[in-house]
Amino acid sequence: MTAVLLDNLGQFSSAIGGFLTPAALFHMAWSTLLGIVIGALPGLTATMGVALVTTLTYKLEADLAILILMCVYVGAIYGGSRTAILINIPGTPANAATTLDGFPLAKQGLAGRAMGVATSGSVLGSVIGMFFLATLAPLLGNYALKFQSFEFFWLAIFGIVISGHLTALEDPIKGWIAGFIGLMTAMVGQEGIHAYERFTYGTTELMGGFALIPAMVGAFGFAEVLTVMRDPAAEMADNPQDSVVPKWEDVAKYWRTIVRSGLIGTIIGIIPGVGEDIGAWVSYAAARRKSKERDKFGKGSIEGLMAAETGNNAVVPGAIIPVLTLAIPGSAPAAVLLAAMFIHGVRPGPMIMVESPHFVYQVVAMVFFATLAMGLFGILLTKPLLTVLAIPRTKLMPVVFVLCAIGSYAITSRLFDIWVMIGFGLLGFVLREMRYPMAPLVLGIILGDLLDKNLRRGLVLSDGDLTPFFTRPICLVLWLITLTSILLTIEPVRNGMQHVWQRVRTRRR
Amino acid sequence: MVRADFLTGIALILVGLYVILESWRMPRMEHLGAHPLSVPGIVPAFLAGVLIVAGAVLAIRSVRAGGHRLGLSREKLREVLAKPGNRRLVIALVLTIGYAGFLIGRIPYEVATGLFIFAFIVVFEWKRGCATTRYVRIVVAAAILAVVTTAIVGVAFERLFLVTLP
Numbered sequence: 257m258t259a260v261l262l263d264n265l266g267q268f269s270s271a272i273g274g275f276l277t278p279a280a281l282f283h284m285a286w287s288t289l290l291g292i293v294i295g296a297l298p299g300l301t302a303t304m305g306v307a308l309v310t311t312l313t314y315k316l317e318a319d320l321a322i323l324i325l326m327c328v329y330v331g332a333i334y335g336g337s338r339t340a341i342l343i344n345i346p347g348t349p350a351n352a353a354t355t356l357d358g359f360p361l362a363k364q365g366l367a368g369r370a371m372g373v374a375t376s377g378s379v380l381g382s383v384i385g386m387f388f389l390a391t392l393a394p395l396l397g398n399y400a401l402k403f404q405s406f407e408f409f410w411l412a413i414f415g416i417v418i419s420g421h422l423t424a425l426e427d428p429i430k431g432w433i434a435g436f437i438g439l440m441t442a443m444v445g446q447e448g449i450h451a452y453e454r455f456t457y458g459t460t461e462l463m464g465g466f467a468l469i470p471a472m473v474g475a476f477g478f479a480e481v482l483t484v485m486r487d488p489a490a491e492m493a494d495n496p497q498d499s500v501v502p503k504w505e506d507v508a509k510y511w512r513t514i515v516r517s518g519l520i521g522t523i524i525g526i527i528p529g530v531g532e533d534i535g536a537w538v539s540y541a542a543a544r545r546k547s548k549e550r551d552k553f554g555k556g557s558i559e560g561l562m563a564a565e566t567g568n569n570a571v572v573p574g575a576i577i578p579v580l581t582l583a584i585p586g587s588a589p590a591a592v593l594l595a596a597m598f599i600h601g602v603r604p605g606p607m608i609m610v611e612s613p614h615f616v617y618q619v620v621a622m623v624f625f626a627t628l629a630m631g632l633f634g635i636l637l638t639k640p641l642l643t644v645l646a647i648p649r650t651k652l653m654p655v656v657f658v659l660c661a662i663g664s665y666a667i668t669s670r671l672f673d674i675w676v677m678i679g680f681g682l683l684g685f686v687l688r689e690m691r692y693p694m695a696p697l698v699l700g701i702i703l704g705d706l707l708d709k710n711l712r713r714g715l716v717l718s719d720g721d722l723t724p725f726f727t728r729p730i731c732l733v734l735w736l737i738t739l740t741s742i743l744l745t746i747e748p749v750r751n752g753m754q755h756v757w758q759r760v761r762t763r764r765r
Numbered sequence: 766m767v768r769a770d771f772l773t774g775i776a777l778i779l780v781g782l783y784v785i786l787e788s789w790r791m792p793r794m795e796h797l798g799a800h801p802l803s804v805p806g807i808v809p810a811f812l813a814g815v816l817i818v819a820g821a822v823l824a825i826r827s828v829r830a831g832g833h834r835l836g837l838s839r840e841k842l843r844e845v846l847a848k849p850g851n852r853r854l855v856i857a858l859v860l861t862i863g864y865a866g867f868l869i870g871r872i873p874y875e876v877a878t879g880l881f882i883f884a885f886i887v888v889f890e891w892k893r894g895c896a897t898t899r900y901v902r903i904v905v906a907a908a909i910l911a912v913v914t915t916a917i918v919g920v921a922f923e924r925l926f927l928v929t930l931p
Binding site for chain 1: 777799805808819850921930
């Protein structure tokens with residue numbers, strides 16, 4: 257055990273050393289700053305930022321490009337807290353829970369302190385998530401080697417159902433529909449077993465299916481441009497008057513909340529397609545339940561703000577764990593990151609600990625540097641950075657859209673990809689208007705190929721016998737959770753289960 | 766929302782049926798000796814089945830809530846379009862799709878992008894009854910941003926990322 261830990265530590269330090277070059281440090285600095293700005297600007301989300309920057313960095317070397325994307329990702333989730341605190345509008349969906357206590361604190365003249373809390377929470381959340389990324393990813397990677405077609409099939413279905421359920425708690429069927437539309441979208445193009453072209457209708461452009469990055473740029477970029485232009489203009493923010501430097505006593509007083517939220521965030525991150533926003537909400541709810549100052553929540557609670565900001569940033573490294581070990585994204589930005597890894601020739605998945613274990617530690621080192629840069633910039637540059645919030649949407653959105661269009665074109669120099677961006681943008685906009693979540697849709701597009709190949713392979717392996725799909729231990733766990741998740745949304749079943757549970761409890765007494 | 770759900774439910778059922786039909790028509794690869802359960806149509810058909818069931822649930826649920834009574838009329842449509850938010854949305858759609866879908870690739874990138882940014886800013890910032898100096902400021906700012914953005918994006922992609930822009 258000690259030898260393994262020492263080996264892990266050794267690999268991690270050599271990965272850290274690998275990034276201590278002027279070029280890497282320069283890329284780290286600008287990309288984290290850009291991430292914070294993207295996060296802070298309402299209407300620019302982490303997913304959009306990572307997708308757009310992917311189009312800008314695909315000519316760079318793989319490790320530098322992924323480093324930049326990681327810094328944008330970490331920076332954006334943190335940057336969103338600035339707007340949430342100052343103008344009560346979450347900069348990214350991940351910061352929705354931050355508004356609950358962040359904005360009341362700002363109204364009390366404590367905007368600077370609230371930002372300090374957000375900085376410390378985000379840094380510590382990232383550190384906790386990073387610890388689990390470094391320790392769990394290798395373990396899960398080795399465990400995933402046992403997965404066969406049957407398990408991968410259920411993993412895809414499990415991912416879609418759980419992600420659909422948790423991202424659309426009010427109406428889970430919409431989450432599932434979004435997920436299955438994503439899976440269906442992935443059916444377009446040449447399939448992986450017989451190389452038959454499905455739903456291409458003779459167009460060569462569709463042979464490879466819909467390119468993921470233009471689709472994501474559309475669903476998260478173009479759709480967002482349309483939403484921002486449709487909604488009333490956001491208010492301008494005033495700079496905080498008090499200090500934004502985090503206070504040690506805030507951390508010391510709420511260390512339990514920090515650890516709890518970090519753990520919750522990491523677990524939520526690992527669950528496929530359930531992103532930072534859910535991580536923040538669940539951490540916030542748990543903190544409130546356990547808090548001695550419950551009545552302060554929603555009125556400017558430091559603890560509530562700490563929980564939300566620790567929870568959302570802990571999701572980031574958590575969401576990378578399944579990306580590396582199973583090639584399944586834990587969140588929407590992680591889905592873009594996964595696509596970027598494929599573009600750069602990195603092959604994440606169960607074989608990663610066999611083929612390139614050093615890459616896992618490189619990613620841990622990337623999170624480490626991104627966290628460091630985020631903390632530093634959060635303390636030093638918060639006030640000057642807030643001037644970007646004064647840019648009106650009428651000037652920002654056309655520039656963002658130009659990047660959406662040219663970025664989509666740039667990867668393969670095909671005008672067709674611009675149409676893919678437009679198509680997915682419109683689809684994303686309409687679906688979001690009707691309250692369909694985007695994360696399961698993206699997850700579906702990514703998992704479609706995995707589901708397709710593994711369902712058919714599994715059926716061939718078992719010669720049409722469905723038993724192994726239901727009886728193998730991992731399959732059993734996955735389908736039972738999936739089924740329970742679906743059944744619990746059906747009211748009579750839920751009521752019946754509650755009734756049975758109550759009877760069991762009264763009998764025990 | 767119930768009306769939208771009703772229409773979505775119907776659309777999902779129709780798309781699902783179409784996909785099942787297409788999947789049925791896909792080759793079975795018998796001449797290659799392929800296993801009948803490895804055929805290309807099996808997974809799309811399975812997914813379509815799920816979408817049909819979900820669409821049916823959505824449609825039935827919305828019918829119960831009265832969503833099938835669409836109540837479409839010209840007046841209602843005019844009312845929807847008259848809302849400032851929706852008007853901005855339609856303008857944004859025309860400008861963005863016009864630029865990305867029709868201008869790029871037909872006229873040089875620099876002209877298309879410059880025109881798009883200029884038009885976008887002017888159209889959205891223009892308000893009736895302002896002083897002439899304000900109009901001049903809007904036009905000048907739009908022109909500067911159009912030229913600067915076009916130049917920066919052009920240089921970044923063509924020189925740094927070595928992409929030939931359309």
